[in-house]
Amino acid sequence: MSTYDLAVVGGGPGGLAAAMYGAMRGLSVVGFEAESFGGQLINLYPSKPVTNFPAQAYVLSRDLALRLAEQAAGFGAELREWEPVEHAGPSSDGFVLRSAGLETTAAALVLALGLGRFTPRRLGLDGEDRFLGRGLAYRLPPIEEIDARHAVVVGGGDTAFDTALSLQRVADVTLVHRRDKFRAYAHSQQRVSEAGLNVVTGGEIVELLGGDHLESVVVSLADDRTVELAADLLLVTIGQVPDMSGVKSWDLGLGGPHIEVDSSMRTARPGLFAVGDFAAYPGKVRMIATAAAEGSTAAASVARLLHSAN
Ligand SMILES: Cc1cc2nc3c(=O)[nH]c(=O)nc-3n(C[C@H](O)[C@H](O)[C@H](O)COP(=O)(O)OP(=O)(O)OC[C@H]3O[C@@H](n4cnc5c(N)ncnc54)[C@H](O)[C@@H]3O)c2cc1C
Structure with missing residues (x-):
């Protein structure tokens, strides 16, 4: 069984940013993506010119996704593509995740599930x-x-x-x-x-x-x-249809398509954070840039949590 400081589920812009900023802060990070990295950018609009990401006046969505993944890997995050997390729940040291028939444990968990897993129509x-x-x-x-x-x-x-x-x-x-x-x-x-x-x-x-x-x-x-x-x-x-139904059976009490977070991207469960389209709070804007910013906030919160515990 492998053990990390931080596990990130979901490899869209929110999850990739959380993995990148976590690794940048010196955390050992593993990121899981059920499909190829990029989330909606790859699955729903791979060839769309994205014109609202800061400092990128024009970038094709699939190129932006690729760059986010490369940047996260460049900082040392271990990224696992085509590896859906089938189950996640609490463990004595934090969280335990099951994927590809193996278990991974992590002290903290960031959920970046977006709209859910994409399955072909x-x-x-x-x-x-x-x-x-x-x-x-x-x-x-x-x-x-x-x-x-x-x-x-x-x-x-x-x-x-x-x-x-x-x-x-x-x-x-x-x-x-x-x-x-x-x-x-x-x-x-x-x-x-x-x-x-x-x-x-x-x-x-x-x-x-x-x-x-x-x-x-x-x-x-x-x-x-x-x-x-x-x-x-x-x-x-x-086309691809997003499906969130699988997470209901996880032992994290997830019910609906969103989870409430505070301004540090903390959920009600200690050590569990959420970012991107899956995270809900008043005034939420669902965009690539906000998902990435929330990834940065979540990684900082995880680093604070783990450093205060040591
Ligand atoms: C048609 C369309 C056009 C858009 N255009 C723009 C735009 O031009 N600019 C902009 O800023 N925003 C745009 N958006 C919004 C933007 O794409 C989203 O806000 C953004 O993708 C959210 O990122 P995310 O990381 O939260 O989720 P997502 O991008 O949805 O990524 C979530 C990832 O989690 C994975 N996942 C889910 N469950 C599991 C699991 N159990 N195990 C492993 N992986 C899992 C999924 O496979 C998915 O890849 C657009 C949205 C749509 C639908």
């Missing part, structure tokens, strides 16, 4: 469970592991476009989108058009066909015709 079709991992995926696997000839990508945002462009190196790709306009940025659309990918707009996948493995998909078109597309790989990239 599903198509809602029969056979979706059956073909999951057998041709159907919600995230792009490592490109070198892909053994597919005909890939279909569903979605109209930047993730769908990035996925289609990556897949095009190893398979022939059709992009299917249910609307006739795309949400993806103009430069992504330009790249897809230059790459000459097949694009079906006004189309909805209505059936998945195959035996042990996915073989094709049936697409319903705007004019009520249906077409069957060969597909030994179907990538569904139609």
Whole structure:
């Protein structure tokens, strides 16, 4: 079992800032993120130009997320990506967390859960469970592991476009989108058009066909015709849904989507702090800069707490 001064759950801007400022203050820090670092910046709006972060007149959200993670790691925080915390509760020395089948203890805990864990939005079709991992995926696997000839990508945002462009190196790709306009940025659309990918707009996948493995998909078109597309790989990239329900079973008394904190980011439970969108107090503003500032406040509070205990 590993032991730290501070454990941070959530790797959005609030959690990354708490990890960074904690490490900067000389604390041993571990940070857990269920997905890739960046929180909403990566999962909800990866290609948005962020124009309101101080001293950054223009920065793409995914670049800002990357820089925050690099900065926290640079100060010595141990950051664990793709490692959801499944359970957290009090222990004799502070808190105990369970993730990836292992336990971690920490004297103090910062919750930076944002809107919750992101899970992929599903198509809602029969056979979706059956073909999951057998041709159907919600995230792009490592490109070198892909053994597919005909890939279909569903979605109209930047993730769908990035996925289609990556897949095009190893398979022939059709992009299917249910609307006739795309949400993806103009430069992504330009790249897809230059790459000459097949694009079906006004189309909805209505059936998945195959035996042990996915073989094709049936697409319903705007004019009520249906077409069957060969597909030994179907990538569904139609968004992420945040889910906070898991934390209710943690032994920390967490109930709702927020937790009350004071001006030091302390919760009612000694040693437990919260920052970012998950933390609530009068006058709260939910923004990247405030999440980062709260991370700094929480780290200072943790350092004070631990130093006064020594
Ligand atoms: C569409 C949109 C556009 C926005 N644009 C802007 C903008 O331009 N400027 C601005 O200032 N703000 C913007 N915001 C708001 C800003 O993104 C949020 O205020 C900010 O992301 C909050 O950061 P956070 O760290 O609290 O939470 P989040 O960014 O939500 O990060 C929380 C992280 O915790 C992780 N997590 C949750 N549960 C667990 C668990 N059990 N184990 C491990 N990890 C877990 C999640 O996976 C997630 O990555 C926007 C929000 C939206 C929805």
